[in-house]
Amino acid sequence: MERPVLLIDGDCGFCRATSGALASRLNDGGPRDVEIRAAQDAELGVPVERTEREVVLVLPDGSAFGGAQAMAQWLIWHRGPLALAGRFLALPVVRSLAGLAYRAVAANRHRLPGGTAACAMR
Template sequence: MPTRPVLLYDGDCGFCTTAVRLAERLVRPRCATVPWQYADLTALGVTRERAGYEVLWVTPTGAVHGGAQAVAKALLSAGGAWPVVGASLTLPPLRWAAAGLYRLVAANRHRLPGGTAACAAPGPDLAPTRHTPQDTP
């Protein structure tokens, strides 16, 4: 297991890579940022399907948070005012809105700046079927 949190993202997606690089510069989350294609997913306790479906935040203890909650965890780990933003994204109703916005962006990332056809997210048939307790509202 890693000694600090890991943010897994789709390294084949130009939009995702650009977003992560921007977050590294502006937000400065306290984590390792790793394309899931180059990560030891088994060691992190993550399936290839789930990593391809959403951004993931994996804690040193093995807890996995996906999608908007992974973004919230990254914001919570940063300095400045970012933890306030991250904390607000964990509370209803903002949590629900953030989850919906995340899914909308993920479904259309190939249409966003930097996106290509390779950025198209997998369809619902590839969506993970099991979620950990950390992922439930």
């Protein structure tokens, strides 16, 4: 694996729409792009049950980050000015707050734009 892979719940419209919007802003066809895959189709050693609760970013070295920290690591991987935002999200106090916010959004993703009944946490 040469670049990170963001594993999402492929059955969730909110997850597909949100990750697609982020990829359209962050991916530019260069070496720092992140590939997005439905967890149901990926075989990277991450349990599908985990990706039903949170997105998971698997880096080329095999390390995996979930939820808000997956987003932080995506920004850090991207480099440039956005890497500072990722490093900020990775700070201990901010990481805790970002995790709370992420869990609130994940728990309500079926109610958010693009969400459907398939997006409800199982």
